[in-house]
Amino acid sequence: MIQLxxxxxxxxxxxxxxxxxxxxxxxxxxxLMCIELMLNAxxxxxxxxxxxxxxxxxxxxxxxxxxxxxxxxxxxGLAIVLGVFRLTKTVFTDQVNxxxx
Amino acid sequence: xxIAGNSLFLFCAVLALISALGTIIVRSPIRAAMSxxxxxxxxxxxxxxxxxHLLAALQLLVYAxxxxxxxxxxxxxxxxxxxxxxxxxGLVARTVAASLMGLLTLGLASALAPxxxxxxxxxxxxxxxxxxxxxxxxxxxxxDLYVAGAVPFELISILLTVAIVGAIAVARGRxxxxxxxxxxxxxxxxxxxxxxxxxERELSAEVVASGGH
Numbered sequence: 001m002i003q004l005x006x007x008x009x010x011x012x013x014x015x016x017x018x019x020x021x022x023x024x025x026x027x028x029x030x031x032l033m034c035i036e037l038m039l040n041a042x043x044x045x046x047x048x049x050x051x052x053x054x055x056x057x058x059x060x061x062x063x064x065x066x067x068x069x070x071x072x073x074x075x076x077g078l079a080i081v082l083g084v085f086r087l088t089k090t091v092f093t094d095q096v097n098x099x100x101x
Numbered sequence: 102x103x104i105a106g107n108s109l110f111l112f113c114a115v116l117a118l119i120s121a122l123g124t125i126i127v128r129s130p131i132r133a134a135m136s137x138x139x140x141x142x143x144x145x146x147x148x149x150x151x152x153x154h155l156l157a158a159l160q161l162l163v164y165a166x167x168x169x170x171x172x173x174x175x176x177x178x179x180x181x182x183x184x185x186x187x188x189x190x191g192l193v194a195r196t197v198a199a200s201l202m203g204l205l206t207l208g209l210a211s212a213l214a215p216x217x218x219x220x221x222x223x224x225x226x227x228x229x230x231x232x233x234x235x236x237x238x239x240x241x242x243x244x245d246l247y248v249a250g251a252v253p254f255e256l257i258s259i260l261l262t263v264a265i266v267g268a269i270a271v272a273r274g275r276x277x278x279x280x281x282x283x284x285x286x287x288x289x290x291x292x293x294x295x296x297x298x299x300x301e302r303e304l305s306a307e308v309v310a311s312g313g314h
Binding site: 027048050052083085091 | 117151155164182210237265271
């Protein structure tokens with residue numbers, strides 16, 4: 001029998017994987033994908049909680065807004081990666097040090 | 102939940118975990134994007150087991166249809182320089198970060214695992230009708246969204262407009278005319294600097310010619 005706890009464990013594992021990926025990768029594109037992973041994990045948790053309290057759609061409503069914000073974030077983030085690549089010819093975040101010198 | 106629902110949950114959960122790990126492990130960003138696509142499809146299946154039918158469809162449309170395609174476009178646009186070179190730089194820091202994050206995640210997961218509240222039943226539609234404003238369906242969810250969430254919905258549309266304008270403004274390169282203007286300004290600055298250093302040399306030559314200090 002699948003319980004709420006199973007969904008929450010899965011969601012926290014996916015969130016942890018996303019956060020770990022954001023910390024250990026130096027590639028800005030993959031870091032953006034890791035942010036998407038974390039937002040997706042939160043979405044799963046919101047929808048799971050909502051399934052166990054189906055009097056309102058509050059959790060699904062939040063997940064809807066998170067999806068919209070994630071889409072906007074991906075568009076702006078990729079535009080910034082493009083701009084940085086045009087300036088420095090790299091997408092690796094440890095090589096972008098123009099403000100340092 | 103039925104046997105089919107249980108097996109769908111297990112299949113999608115394993116697939117989501119494996120593809121999430123794949124996203125952060127593979128070196129090539131295009132493979133990471135494909136892994137992310139698999140993860141999103143698996144999450145969409147999980148939404149189906151949670152009676153969130155409209156959100157499952159939206160997840161596929163927005164993420165698989167728009168966000169992943171945008172990622173793939175940008176990876177293709179940037180060309181071959183975006184694949185990570187094999188490096189052991191910062192290996193200790195990365196190992197420490199990964200193990201700390203792993204500990205935190207395991208703590209969170211073990212704290213949440215024992216939650217076993219009673220699950221509310223959702224009544225099926227009468228007479229086999231496909232849509233009766235039930236939980237998670239298009240009609241029921243939309244009524245909730247446009248009544249309780251009307252103001253945030255409008256704010257989200259403003260946010261998306263601003264994001265589109267911002268993305269275009271950031272990603273748009275210089276037009277040919279702007280590039281020429283920037284080149285002219287750079288040349289003028291260089292000429293001014295050259296004139297200044299020439300004047301300095303002349304002044305110091307005058308000082309030397311008049312016998313120095």
